[in-house]
Amino acid sequence: xxxxxxxxxxxxxxxxxxxxxxxxxxxxxxxxxxxxxxxxxxxxxxxxxxxxxxxxxxxxxxxxxxxxxxxxxxxxxxxxxxxxxxxxxxxxxxxxxxxxxxxxxxxxxxxxxxxxxxxxxxxxxxxxxxxxxxxxxxxxxxxxxxxxxxxxxxxxxxxxxxxxxxxxxxxxxxxxxxxxxxxxxxxxxxxxxxxxxxxxxxxxxxxxxxxxxxxxxxxxxxxxxxxxxxxxxxxxxxxxxxxxxxxxxxxxxxxxxxxxxxxxxxxxxxxxxxxxxxxxxxxxxxxxxxxxxxxxxxxxxxxxxxxxxxxxxxxxxxxxxxxxxxxxxxxxxxxxxxxxxxxxxxxxxxxxxxxxxxxxxxxxxxxxxxxxxxxxx
Amino acid sequence: xxxxxxxxxxxxxxxxxxxxxxxxxxxxxxxxxxxxxxxxxxxxxxxxxxxxxxxxxxxxxxxxxxxxxxxxxxxxxxxxxxxxxxxxxxxxxxxxxxxxxxxxxxxxxxxxxxxxxxxxxxxxxxxxxxxxxxxxxxxxxxxxxxxxxxxxxxxxxxxxxxxxxxxxxxxxxxxxxxxxxxxxxxxxxxxxxxxxxxxxxxxxxxxxxxxxxxxxxxxxxxxxxxxxxxxxxxxxxxxxxxxxxxxxxxxxxxxxxxxxxxxxxxxx
Numbered sequence: 200x201x202x203x204x205x206x207x208x209x210x211x212x213x214x215x216x217x218x219x220x221x222x223x224x225x226x227x228x229x230x231x232x233x234x235x236x237x238x239x240x241x242x243x244x245x246x247x248x249x250x251x252x253x254x255x256x257x258x259x260x261x262x263x264x265x266x267x268x269x270x271x272x273x274x275x276x277x278x279x280x281x282x283x284x285x286x287x288x289x290x291x292x293x294x295x296x297x298x299x300x301x302x303x304x305x306x307x308x309x310x311x312x313x314x315x316x317x318x319x320x321x322x323x324x325x326x327x328x329x330x331x332x333x334x335x336x337x338x339x340x341x342x343x344x345x346x347x348x349x350x351x352x353x354x355x356x357x358x359x360x361x362x363x364x365x366x367x368x369x370x371x372x373x374x375x376x377x378x379x380x381x382x383x384x385x386x387x388x389x390x391x392x393x394x395x396x397x398x399x400x401x402x403x404x405x406x407x408x409x410x411x412x413x414x415x416x417x418x419x420x421x422x423x424x425x426x427x428x429x430x431x432x433x434x435x436x437x438x439x440x441x442x443x444x445x446x447x448x449x450x451x452x453x454x455x456x457x458x459x460x461x462x463x464x465x466x467x468x469x470x471x472x473x474x475x476x477x478x479x480x481x482x483x484x485x486x487x488x489x490x491x492x493x494x495x496x497x498x499x500x501x502x503x504x505x506x507x508x509x510x511x512x513x514x515x516x517x518x519x520x521x522x523x524x525x526x527x528x529x530x531x532x533x534x535x536x537x538x539x540x541x542x543x544x545x546x547x548x549x550x551x552x553x554x555x556x557x558x559x560x561x562x563x564x565x566x567x568x569x570x571x572x573x574x575x576x
Numbered sequence: 577x578x579x580x581x582x583x584x585x586x587x588x589x590x591x592x593x594x595x596x597x598x599x600x601x602x603x604x605x606x607x608x609x610x611x612x613x614x615x616x617x618x619x620x621x622x623x624x625x626x627x628x629x630x631x632x633x634x635x636x637x638x639x640x641x642x643x644x645x646x647x648x649x650x651x652x653x654x655x656x657x658x659x660x661x662x663x664x665x666x667x668x669x670x671x672x673x674x675x676x677x678x679x680x681x682x683x684x685x686x687x688x689x690x691x692x693x694x695x696x697x698x699x700x701x702x703x704x705x706x707x708x709x710x711x712x713x714x715x716x717x718x719x720x721x722x723x724x725x726x727x728x729x730x731x732x733x734x735x736x737x738x739x740x741x742x743x744x745x746x747x748x749x750x751x752x753x754x755x756x757x758x759x760x761x762x763x764x765x766x767x768x769x770x771x772x773x774x775x776x777x778x779x780x781x782x783x784x785x786x787x788x789x790x791x792x793x794x795x796x797x798x799x800x801x802x803x804x805x806x807x808x809x810x811x812x813x814x815x816x817x818x819x820x821x822x823x824x825x826x827x828x829x830x831x832x833x834x835x836x837x838x839x840x841x842x843x844x
Contacts, residue, residue: 206646206647206650207650207771209610210647210650210651210768211768211771213612213766214766214768218765246767247765247767247768248767248770248771249768252768256769256772259769261769261771261772262772263772267768
């Protein structure tokens with residue numbers, strides 16, 4: 200059994216780490232202050248190849264796979280989980296087009312996504328909720344040469360940064376009553392609403408999408424009509440959840456580093472607090488969570504790269520890693536004592552970011568339902 | 577324009593604090609600090625890529641290392657090198673800088689015509705800065721070290737070389753060898769779309785036999801220097817804070833320095 204990464208993944212890991220240090224770290228303060236995603240970063244991510252990690256080479260990607268993607272998102276998220284989220288959702292749209300897009304759609308959109316002309320977006324959640332797909336209200340009705348879409352989407356990552364979001368809406372009833380479409384920015388009837396303010400992940404763009412009699416050509420239907428449920432579940436299950444897991448993994452690792460650094464530097468009773476057993480136990484807990492989450496995340500991505508059934512493992516990795524991120528960042532925050540509640544210490548950001556990760560891509564409870572189905576079936 | 581860049585895998589400098597000496601074997605435990613391309617060698621690669629952009633030609637990467645160095649050579653290919661050569665043989669183990677330079681010399685000869693050899697100013701681990709100049713000496717070509725600015729005009733290299741207290745501007749005709757300083761340029765990040773392309777390129781591996789090197793001239797046997805011991809220095813120094821006015825502590829300090837015979841008796 201080989202626990203070492205293949206060479207290409209090692210190279211991706213180092214490059215992502217260097218990129219995070221050089222290009223992302225200087226932007227974190229500004230993102231925390233103004234809550235905005237720094238747009239020039241999109242081109243920089245494209246140049247280094249981060250945007251095309253799961254896209255085939257013939258469409259401008261590097262085709263390095265999901266393990267490389269997990270490792271890259273982890274490294275970016277260690278520095279900024281907000282940038283990690285923007286990147287992971289970008290990959291979700293790429294993965295959906297790779298899996299379900301027509302040849303024309305792949306040729307039209309994938310190279311543009313790799314070049315960073317815009318970020319990828321997937322719009323599924325509505326005010327009625329994200330997990331109850333059949334409860335959505337947005338609907339597309341047949342119209343001349345295509346469809347007419349009316350409805351809205353909320354909590355959409357990269358809403359204001361996407362150029363052609365993938366949108367899943369109703370086209371009928373039941374599980375075969377959903378369909379997926381690409382909707383080009385600028386299409387009459389399509390508008391972007393307000394930018395949301397969140398508990399954490401400040402700087403990651405989240406917003407609403409509105410559609411009012413929005414005419415979509417038939418060529419923009421992704422997969423067949425009625426396959427929207429499959430598109431949504433596969434994209435969330437095999438790209439969205441591992442992406443959130445990778446972000447959480449980065450938060451756990453950052454929590455460990457911050458806790459170690461603080462405990463070695465903070466002196467109490469004449470000695471660093473790392474000499475105190477109560478602190479040591481906390482560090483050990485974070486380390487165990489980190490190592491466990493790593494194994495789950497890497498194995499799930501490895502299964503995906505091997506083309507094996509991975510949805511349950513992806514969900515397990517997501518549930519464990521996001522819950523671990525909350526535990527680890529809270530423990531790290533407690534180790535910081537009063538300093539942990541001060542905005543000048545990054546640990547408060549890690550805690551807020553971790554909390555947002557738990558519900559994104561399906562709550563822990565939804566994840567447990569998915570996992571239990573696998574053992575009960 | 578054919579540039580040859582000598583690269584060395586070193587433990588990741590950002591994780592040097594994780595390096596430990598195995599108390600039994602006295603070898604470095606590298607698990608927590610995996611190998612990376614020596615940082616100044618990245619400056620050398622960047623300089624070579626810039627010359628290729630300006631004048632065309634090819635860039636070859638060359639290293640003498642264990643087989644695991646294929647990873648770093650793959651990265652040089654992903655960065656933009658046209659060819660990568662690994663000199664690997666059990667006989668090369670334990671080589672000091674001169675024995676290393678001999679291997680590189682034989683490999684450069686085998687690679688054929690070249691215009692410029694580029695190396696990092698020194699490695700992040702050994703930090704001797706000797707291999708480049710030794711290689712130049714063996715090849716009988718001029719070398720310019722710790723170059724922080726490099727220009728090439730009509731087969732003449734003009735370089736700003738870093739000195740302890742300034743810079744020397746030097747010129748030499750090609751072929752030549754230069755070692756690059758970290759201030760020379762900003763090395764590019766490895767483009768991820770280059771990785772798959774790199775995997776399709778074959779890395780050439782040469783042994784001592786391929787290079788026609790006699791066993792006694794390479795590795796530990798061919799090394800005129802020996803490492804006698806390696807240890808973690810103990811830090812037993814203690815600080816002492818002198819109390820009193822500026823005049824009083826100055827007098828106390830001078831008295832202490834005289835007692836330790838650091839200052840001569842007549843010092844004021």
